[in-house]
Amino acid sequence: MDFISCLDDCGLVDAGYSGNTFTWTNGRKRGNRICKRLDRVLYNEEWNDNMGDSMVKHMARTGSDHNLIIFNCKEVTNNFVSYFRFLNFWTMQPDFQQLVQNSWMEEVQGNAMWILQEKLKRLSKVLTQWSKEVIGNVFEKVKQYEQLILELEHKMDSDDSEKNRQDLNRVNAEYIRWSSIQENLLQQKANIQWNEEGDACTKYFFSSIKHKRRRATLHRIKNSDGNWIEGNEAIGDAAVQYFESTFAETAQIPDYGVLHHIEKIIIEEDNQNLNRFPEEEEIKNAIMDLSPNSLCRARWL
Known part of the structure; x- marks a missing residue:
């Protein structure tokens, strides 16, 4: 909590990372092994305004108890597509x-x-x-x-x-x-x-x-072969290929016979309650509990 309070007081934000979760280990055997994320990149508001597309990557530990960290600095590029949103x-x-x-x-x-x-x-x-x-x-x-x-x-x-x-x-x-x-x-x-x-x-x-x-922001994705792909154009092509192959596959009819081997623990009364239509008041209460900005709430109203 002291560390989080310090970040708030200084106006700093954790830049996040990709790769291994931890950046340091004491190198001991199981039972006495300690792993921590000691090394991290922090940035302030001014950095985020100018270099907000930067990314941090945790590399492998080679001859050290700390992971090598690569910080790739990239200027902000506002080339995203803006979709309609009701204000x-x-x-x-x-x-x-x-x-x-x-x-x-x-x-x-x-x-x-x-x-x-x-x-x-x-x-x-x-x-x-x-x-x-x-x-x-x-x-x-x-x-x-x-x-x-x-x-x-x-x-x-x-x-x-x-x-x-x-x-x-x-x-x-x-x-x-x-x-x-x-x-x-x-x-x-x-x-x-x-x-x-x-x-x-x-x-x-x-x-x-x-x-x-x-x-x-997507900096990289893994394709069907398990290889990492970087770059907006390459990521877009990989996404298109994935969905094209997914929707072009022949539909496989699952075998529901295996379900007969599962022990029934729901009684008939429970089954009726699960299958009954909710009352209008229940729907209204559930919708009104949603955020005012929720699309589901707006459609119901």
């Missing part, structure tokens, strides 16, 4: 409901599932374009209003007029509104569920989002 703060905008209604009321021909698919696809494009053109960059808005507040405060120091006071109050109100939107957006992206209302910590949200993106 909760959109619902706070005054023209949101009318925009959705206008898009949804446009006629689409076809069966029910095709109509639903096409309407959702069209709505996602409409919302994306509206967000870019009308709302704009939320983070830039917050910075702009911060700068405006500084300028107006400086102006108030030299001229405490009623107009300057009203301008400062108006900009402060807009700053609070956009800061609330920014916090909502960051909380949704970081998927932090325990954050209490009013406990704003945008730096923590930014750090959580970057850490999630970093952990989601």
